[in-house]
Amino acid sequence: MMRQRQAQLGLALTVLVLAVALLGPLLLPWITGFTSTEFTGRPFKPVGMFGTDNLGRDVLSRFLDGGLRLIVYAALATLLGMAAGVAVGMTAAYSAGRLDGLIMRGNDVLLALPQLVFALLAITVLGPKGWVLVVVIGITHAPRIARVTRSATASVITEDYIRASEMYAVPKWKILVTEVLPNITGPLMVELGLRMTYSIGFVASLSFLGLGMQPPTADWGLMINENRIALVVQPWGVILPVLAIAVLTVGTNLLTDSLARASANLNAGNQP
Amino acid sequence: MAKMIFRRLLVSVVILFAASMLVFVATLLLPGDPAQAILGQQATPARLDALREQMSLNDPVWQRYLNWIGGLFVGDLGYSAATGGPVSELLGERIQASLVLMGLASLVSIPVGIIVGTFSALRRGRPLDHVATGFSLVLAALPEFVVGIALITLLSTSVLKIFPSVTMAPPGEAVWAYPIQLVLPTLTLALVVTPYIVRMMRATMLEVLDSGFVEMARLKGVPERDVILKHAVPHALAPVAQVIAIQLAWMAGGVVVIEFLFRYPGIGSALVDAVTNRDVQVVQALSILIAAAYIVVNLLADLVGILTNPKLRTEAVR
Amino acid sequence: TTGAASVIPAPAGPPVKGGRLRVGLAGGGSADSLDAHAPVSTTDIARVVNLYEALLYRDENFALKPLLALSATPDDAALVWTVKLRPDVRFHDGRPMTAKDVVATFARITNPKDPKSSAASLSILDAVVPVSDYVVEFRLNTPTATFDDSLGQYALGIVPGDYDPARPVGTGPFKAKSFDPGRRSVFARNDDYWRENEPHLDELDILNFSDDDALINALLSTQVDAIGQIPLALLDVIGADPRIKILNSATGAWMPFTMRVDQKPFDDVRVRRAFRLAVDRPQMIEQVLSGNGTVGNDLYAPFDPGHAKTLPQRRQDIPAAKKLLSEAGYPNGIDIELVTAPIQAGAVEAAQVFAQQAAAAGIRVKLRRVDTTTYFGDDYLSWTFAQDFWYTRNFLPQANSSSLPTSPFNETHLDDPHFAVLVKEAATEIDETRRSALISQAQEILYDSGGYIIWGFPNQADAYQSYVAGLIPNKTGLSLSGYEFRRAWIGVTR
Amino acid sequence: MSTTVIEQHKTTSALSATGLRVSTVTGAEILHGISFTLQPGRILALVGESGSGKTTAGLACMGHFRQGLELTGGSVTLNGGEQGNLLELPEHQLRTLRGGEISYVPQDPALSLNPAMRIGEQILETLRVHHFGDATAERLERVAEVLAEVGLDNSRSYQRRYPHQLSGGQQQRVGIAMAFACRPAVMVLDEPTTGLDVTTQAVVLETIDQLAERHQVAGLYITHDLAVVATVADEVAVMLAGDIVEHGSTDQVLFSPSHPYTRRLLRAVPDLAGKRRVGEVEAITGEHPLVVPGPLGIPDTTTATPRADDAKLLPATVAVREQESAPLLQVRGLALSYGGHKVLNGIDFELMEGESIMLLGESGSGKTTLSRCMAGLNDNYTGAVELSGAELATGTRKRSAGDRRRIQYVFQSPFSSLNPRRTIAESVGVPLQMAGVGNRRDRRAKVLEALDQVRLGGSYMDRRPGELSGGERQRAAIARALVNAPSLLVCDEITSALDVSVQASILDLLRTLQSETGMSMLFVTHNIALARHISQRLAVLQKGRIVDLGTTEDVLTNPQHGYTQELLANVPTF
Numbered sequence A: 001m002m003r004q005r006q007a008q009l010g011l012a013l014t015v016l017v018l019a020v021a022l023l024g025p026l027l028l029p030w031i032t033g034f035t036s037t038e039f040t041g042r043p044f045k046p047v048g049m050f051g052t053d054n055l056g057r058d059v060l061s062r063f064l065d066g067g068l069r070l071i072v073y074a075a076l077a078t079l080l081g082m083a084a085g086v087a088v089g090m091t092a093a094y095s096a097g098r099l100d101g102l103i104m105r106g107n108d109v110l111l112a113l114p115q116l117v118f119a120l121l122a123i124t125v126l127g128p129k130g131w132v133l134v135v136v137i138g139i140t141h142a143p144r145i146a147r148v149t150r151s152a153t154a155s156v157i158t159e160d161y162i163r164a165s166e167m168y169a170v171p172k173w174k175i176l177v178t179e180v181l182p183n184i185t186g187p188l189m190v191e192l193g194l195r196m197t198y199s200i201g202f203v204a205s206l207s208f209l210g211l212g213m214q215p216p217t218a219d220w221g222l223m224i225n226e227n228r229i230a231l232v233v234q235p236w237g238v239i240l241p242v243l244a245i246a247v248l249t250v251g252t253n254l255l256t257d258s259l260a261r262a263s264a265n266l267n268a269g270n271q272p
Numbered sequence B: 001m002a003k004m005i006f007r008r009l010l011v012s013v014v015i016l017f018a019a020s021m022l023v024f025v026a027t028l029l030l031p032g033d034p035a036q037a038i039l040g041q042q043a044t045p046a047r048l049d050a051l052r053e054q055m056s057l058n059d060p061v062w063q064r065y066l067n068w069i070g071g072l073f074v075g076d077l078g079y080s081a082a083t084g085g086p087v088s089e090l091l092g093e094r095i096q097a098s099l100v101l102m103g104l105a106s107l108v109s110i111p112v113g114i115i116v117g118t119f120s121a122l123r124r125g126r127p128l129d130h131v132a133t134g135f136s137l138v139l140a141a142l143p144e145f146v147v148g149i150a151l152i153t154l155l156s157t158s159v160l161k162i163f164p165s166v167t168m169a170p171p172g173e174a175v176w177a178y179p180i181q182l183v184l185p186t187l188t189l190a191l192v193v194t195p196y197i198v199r200m201m202r203a204t205m206l207e208v209l210d211s212g213f214v215e216m217a218r219l220k221g222v223p224e225r226d227v228i229l230k231h232a233v234p235h236a237l238a239p240v241a242q243v244i245a246i247q248l249a250w251m252a253g254g255v256v257v258i259e260f261l262f263r264y265p266g267i268g269s270a271l272v273d274a275v276t277n278r279d280v281q282v283v284q285a286l287s288i289l290i291a292a293a294y295i296v297v298n299l300l301a302d303l304v305g306i307l308t309n310p311k312l313r314t315e316a317v318r
Numbered sequence C: 001t002t003g004a005a006s007v008i009p010a011p012a013g014p015p016v017k018g019g020r021l022r023v024g025l026a027g028g029g030s031a032d033s034l035d036a037h038a039p040v041s042t043t044d045i046a047r048v049v050n051l052y053e054a055l056l057y058r059d060e061n062f063a064l065k066p067l068l069a070l071s072a073t074p075d076d077a078a079l080v081w082t083v084k085l086r087p088d089v090r091f092h093d094g095r096p097m098t099a100k101d102v103v104a105t106f107a108r109i110t111n112p113k114d115p116k117s118s119a120a121s122l123s124i125l126d127a128v129v130p131v132s133d134y135v136v137e138f139r140l141n142t143p144t145a146t147f148d149d150s151l152g153q154y155a156l157g158i159v160p161g162d163y164d165p166a167r168p169v170g171t172g173p174f175k176a177k178s179f180d181p182g183r184r185s186v187f188a189r190n191d192d193y194w195r196e197n198e199p200h201l202d203e204l205d206i207l208n209f210s211d212d213d214a215l216i217n218a219l220l221s222t223q224v225d226a227i228g229q230i231p232l233a234l235l236d237v238i239g240a241d242p243r244i245k246i247l248n249s250a251t252g253a254w255m256p257f258t259m260r261v262d263q264k265p266f267d268d269v270r271v272r273r274a275f276r277l278a279v280d281r282p283q284m285i286e287q288v289l290s291g292n293g294t295v296g297n298d299l300y301a302p303f304d305p306g307h308a309k310t311l312p313q314r315r316q317d318i319p320a321a322k323k324l325l326s327e328a329g330y331p332n333g334i335d336i337e338l339v340t341a342p343i344q345a346g347a348v349e350a351a352q353v354f355a356q357q358a359a360a361a362g363i364r365v366k367l368r369r370v371d372t373t374t375y376f377g378d379d380y381l382s383w384t385f386a387q388d389f390w391y392t393r394n395f396l397p398q399a400n401s402s403s404l405p406t407s408p409f410n411e412t413h414l415d416d417p418h419f420a421v422l423v424k425e426a427a428t429e430i431d432e433t434r435r436s437a438l439i440s441q442a443q444e445i446l447y448d449s450g451g452y453i454i455w456g457f458p459n460q461a462d463a464y465q466s467y468v469a470g471l472i473p474n475k476t477g478l479s480l481s482g483y484e485f486r487r488a489w490i491g492v493t494r
Numbered sequence D: 001m002s003t004t005v006i007e008q009h010k011t012t013s014a015l016s017a018t019g020l021r022v023s024t025v026t027g028a029e030i031l032h033g034i035s036f037t038l039q040p041g042r043i044l045a046l047v048g049e050s051g052s053g054k055t056t057a058g059l060a061c062m063g064h065f066r067q068g069l070e071l072t073g074g075s076v077t078l079n080g081g082e083q084g085n086l087l088e089l090p091e092h093q094l095r096t097l098r099g100g101e102i103s104y105v106p107q108d109p110a111l112s113l114n115p116a117m118r119i120g121e122q123i124l125e126t127l128r129v130h131h132f133g134d135a136t137a138e139r140l141e142r143v144a145e146v147l148a149e150v151g152l153d154n155s156r157s158y159q160r161r162y163p164h165q166l167s168g169g170q171q172q173r174v175g176i177a178m179a180f181a182c183r184p185a186v187m188v189l190d191e192p193t194t195g196l197d198v199t200t201q202a203v204v205l206e207t208i209d210q211l212a213e214r215h216q217v218a219g220l221y222i223t224h225d226l227a228v229v230a231t232v233a234d235e236v237a238v239m240l241a242g243d244i245v246e247h248g249s250t251d252q253v254l255f256s257p258s259h260p261y262t263r264r265l266l267r268a269v270p271d272l273a274g275k276r277r278v279g280e281v282e283a284i285t286g287e288h289p290l291v292v293p294g295p296l297g298i299p300d301t302t303t304a305t306p307r308a309d310d311a312k313l314l315p316a317t318v319a320v321r322e323q324e325s326a327p328l329l330q331v332r333g334l335a336l337s338y339g340g341h342k343v344l345n346g347i348d349f350e351l352m353e354g355e356s357i358m359l360l361g362e363s364g365s366g367k368t369t370l371s372r373c374m375a376g377l378n379d380n381y382t383g384a385v386e387l388s389g390a391e392l393a394t395g396t397r398k399r400s401a402g403d404r405r406r407i408q409y410v411f412q413s414p415f416s417s418l419n420p421r422r423t424i425a426e427s428v429g430v431p432l433q434m435a436g437v438g439n440r441r442d443r444r445a446k447v448l449e450a451l452d453q454v455r456l457g458g459s460y461m462d463r464r465p466g467e468l469s470g471g472e473r474q475r476a477a478i479a480r481a482l483v484n485a486p487s488l489l490v491c492d493e494i495t496s497a498l499d500v501s502v503q504a505s506i507l508d509l510l511r512t513l514q515s516e517t518g519m520s521m522l523f524v525t526h527n528i529a530l531a532r533h534i535s536q537r538l539a540v541l542q543k544g545r546i547v548d549l550g551t552t553e554d555v556l557t558n559p560q561h562g563y564t565q566e567l568l569a570n571v572p573t574f
């Protein structure tokens, strides 16, 4: 019951932020009277409901327009990382032996490289483009996900139902997809939630360091960067996006956390 | 056991080596010419050439790599393109400063994380547990600069004006000579790191508390305090050590944002500087340093795992 | 637009001696140096101004005043300039400053093997000859009526013959005490300073900050006494704090958009005009500078005596811009990439505002933000449409730096023979009135067909604790009284 | 707490539980008010199927309730009740009783001993918390003494071992030593021999018996193994779904049961002598009712009368052996080792068409390894496995689809052999899919047929394993093996994870299927008592070698090898 409440809360929070992010751009300027790039007053003045930003644009309009990209990039990066990490992790665990060792050591090398350095370098080399962000963040996720996937897979592949499939000579990829994958969704969901949270924070952090989304894009991460200087004076430019990011990450975490536990229970039901 | 540790050590060295190669290649890709970057607007072809020669940018790549690796072994990290001085000199103080910050944050977050996690597990489902899990969930979800900015507004500029928001120490004097300046960066870092430890500690403690031997200890009449301290907690340490290792490693590479925010003179801000200045040698040195830190803490965590697990510890004995 | 905030009610009474002033400045990094002749970052400049002194300098009203010189006078052909030196000046190590040192200084700066930052503007210099202990002759290869202007640069500090940046000896009001690149530098009072009663302070600390945020927080939490260059958007708010005072100085510094006149689409003067007409300058000042600035008229050097004040102020005229674009072959508007970088506070913001304003005229701007290093990297001076930042200068040095084919920083790639002739004539014209007339004519060319969009001159705003006294507004564009901390004193004990 | 004190209470009850009620915090009642008393020196066996509440009752005697359970009524008193109701004592008083006055031996010592603590220290800890003796030296002495009492080495170095350095039987004896260390008046033993092989089990039972006798300890012995009950208990209480349905002396309950449940339970227990007719019983825990075939494969729904030697029901064997036809499966010189460890040491045997062989051996003897070699799940063996005269390739992937189809393998644990995320129909359909039955409709039809064969029926098609009981899952697993009509079914301890009654129904099913389809069967088990109920021939495996092979009757009545003789001597019977 507790868990259900948690899932509901998580879903509500996530949907709330997603709704803002998805509908916001459509509802402009109808809802605020301004577009997100229009000037409504001097910078950091209490014009409009939440004041103006560092260039004198309407904060609420920027806010409504600014969630989509962050969410899309973070989601894409997470998915990319999940896809790569899950594929690598499952392959490693299933192949066992030398290949496993090789893959996991390679993984360790990647893990040892500081993520932020990697991101800094990649963005400096390739420029702060959307796909670069997605790929960079995705790649930094992959080894971590691979690790989790590998250990989850390793505990599943000792199960007899995998042996049974082996016995019927089910192709290996099919065993991985139909037998293993559904049974490691628990840890993967946890990982997904964690990585999603992390991606959102990462995209925002890169914007904070001036490496992420580029002006004049309306973007939550960038908004924090642009307006944090006036935190004392006109905090809304920071508080709105920070709140949205926090609510979103907390929401996704709650949701995946409860999903993961539900799925763990489903598996536990299998044990005597 | 010694053999096992030796093997891990060997693997770690190989990994470090591979990482060094990756780092080297990655820095080669940095656009622009470091010499140009240093000289900036004042660059003339003659000066550029001289500087390139001085930085041995004209040597073939493999030779530069070998030179660099060779230098690493004798503690020679090369010369900073930006200052012209040895990298080791430039970084020495900053590494110390970062270590102090990380050390302090660990001193706060590790015991707090372990204690809160344990209590949360013991009070499972009760208000204290809900508060602790809720807090760690929210904190873990917030990007670090948000935590930092929130603390600055709360404790430094707007609400209470207790702590300085930036770090400043006279040259020649260490940052830790002014403890009050360390409060906010330490607190931010600790707040970022603690929730993970709390969550891991809670999860493993829950598992351990449900285990047969804890139940058995209770059925033996062992007092509850001993049940927790002697039977349960030691079993939670190995997985928590892993998490702590990951957090420490994250701190090594991820304090950038926090150091940047508080103008803390550590390796994080040095890294951002170095990347924008194309100070390749410094980027390389820092990357390999952080990689080494990652490998070392993980090795330590593995060691904790081996030491707390008699099965692994006694393997050689049998 | 200089507000009431520029009136500084200093702590009452005569200046108090003693005390330490901690100055926070954003910028700088591990590449910082104390070299008198190679200042790059703002902190470098602040240090150089206080350690070293040039022969002449620009005062707070941007008037050229003698500093280590007593006078600088040209001969009739403007080929030889005679500079009389102040006789009572000693270096920090106690040695007197003489003509020999001046010669050595200029030799160091123009050393062809290792030219320093001002070498380019001294290319006209043939030889520096000591006439007597305190008289020096500058012999030029090109007649230059405004050579004194060149001598008034802060990067031309006179240093002893055996100068070594590791032992930074100058004649300035402060001596170097310690230096930690990218972080902090400490200076002590020069007790033998030649000016009476100055400096007031015992010690001066200059602290580097990585960003404005940290800078302002440091001021608000009294970790520093004064900070240079605060974001204009925060002026009102910071000023509202009774503990804090604001120094708001109008300047001649400018932050232009640069259009390469030799490249499509800007090789067509109609396109350049259209772009200039698309800008709403007052709104630029409002949004980018929060109103703290002076509207520009696509002309630099507003404080030059020859500044063409009579040219009509350009205003936004969307229909005209559209018409011009259409005539130039862009009836459906034009797509353009604007390269911007955080080279100066407000630069990226100005680019965004421009993009927004220009859209009305069918100019679809795509911003490409790069980091400063990239901006000043290989492609510097060859961007088609970009931005730049210049401190206050008079017309001729500025034109020499940036508007002639021979200029080291001709970012607009302007190559107008008529303009070049006018500049050359003005440069040799000793008579000030006539020179001014020539300058006005040259400016008219820029006004009509130049590659710069000069939309305004941002004010320079600094903030300091109200117990700090002696700081005055300064038009040079350098922060905090042009970094002349010899004036500053601590009003009350804190 | 000296022996003399206990002597005084010899006549009174050591522990008496009255009206124990326990329910989950969500309100479901698990114990419906059960009562029993324990006498010094006597052992009460609490028997019942899995989930009937035995452990819950045992723990309630200790005043302990698992997370999620709570006491709703009843009392427990010790030594005639002078300390009052144990369940109402404050925590600290209860603690002094636990491990001291009343102690507990857990089911699984591998999980219940702290893996990070030396065994001597674990026993010492018990003594310390109960202030046994005055000084550490005295306690150390007691540690050595009690280890000797349970028949373990009591040297210092042995005491310094960690649990993982002991075998399962040794671990269990450490558990008993720990429980016995403070000389308790009452001991609760929760299935202490489950998971041990018969030889070790015999030793442990012996130890318990002696300790109880010698020190006048009252014992509550929880088990589901009626054969063990016959060996160890003085009294028996039978539990069914949270109630004690029958209570009496061992002889009375085992040989003249009065409650129908007890009777059914007893009938499900396989006996070595083969006197009881195992199977034909309706599974007690709601298993699907079985239709029992008569001698000629015709369903026989008449009431069952005990018949001797179930295996004789299988007529095919006799016929086959008489015809001396070619063997279906021939194993020659099969050997396998993991690293330096030789697991199989040259196995030779053959299996006729329609014949059932039982492969018997203790844990670790190589049973699973051998059967997996035949199924092709182990591909690193040497030697040959021939099917109908043709040598099989080593791994399943290398075998032809036909070979794969003909040998089918059923895994030991039904809890791990079905993918919890796939429906029964999906899992059962896999062999068909891989055999190239492409059409979904055809597959479903065949799956349904197989499910019918194992008496599950169509309603199970779209369920997932989590919604099935253990017996039902095992049936589904068997259905998967049957769906392609194999010639040989390899069953690896397929009933060892199940309750006796479920085991009975599975045995029934296998016998029926064999007679229906005429397939051969290799039935792997460690439970010798099953021998007469399932197979015509018996092979005894020890340390990777077949040490005895012959007809069931021959081997049981006239064992050749010493190991077989020892097994037969140790098997508990009643």
Ligand SMILES: Nc1ncnc2c1ncn2[C@@H]1O[C@H](COP(=O)(O)OP(=O)(O)OP(=O)(O)O)[C@@H](O)[C@H]1O
Binding pocket: D024, D030, D048, D049, D050, D051, D052, D053, D054, D055, D056, D057, D066, D067, D068, D069, D224
């Ligand atoms: N912590 C618990 N929360 C909820 N229900 C429980 C809990 N522990 C046991 N049960 C339920 O109580 C019933 C009795 O469990 P118990 O463990 O006493 O059975 P058992 O007879 O010991 O079975 P087994 O032979 O499998 O050990 C079962 O139906 C079980 O599902």
Ligand SMILES: Nc1ncnc2c1ncn2[C@@H]1O[C@H](COP(=O)(O)OP(=O)(O)OP(=O)(O)O)[C@@H](O)[C@H]1O
Binding pocket: D338, D343, D361, D362, D363, D364, D365, D366, D367, D368, D369, D370, D526
């Ligand atoms: N994959 C493996 N690697 C190494 N040793 C193994 C492996 N699998 C089994 N063994 C060893 O081979 C021996 C025989 O194992 P096997 O599983 O065949 O025994 P078993 O008779 O089936 O035992 P049980 O009754 O416990 O199931 C054991 O000693 C076991 O430790």
Ligand SMILES: [Mg+2]
Binding pocket: D054, D055, D056, D190
């Ligand atoms: Mg039980």
Ligand SMILES: [Mg+2]
Binding pocket: D367, D368, D369, D412, D492, D493
């Ligand atoms: Mg087995």
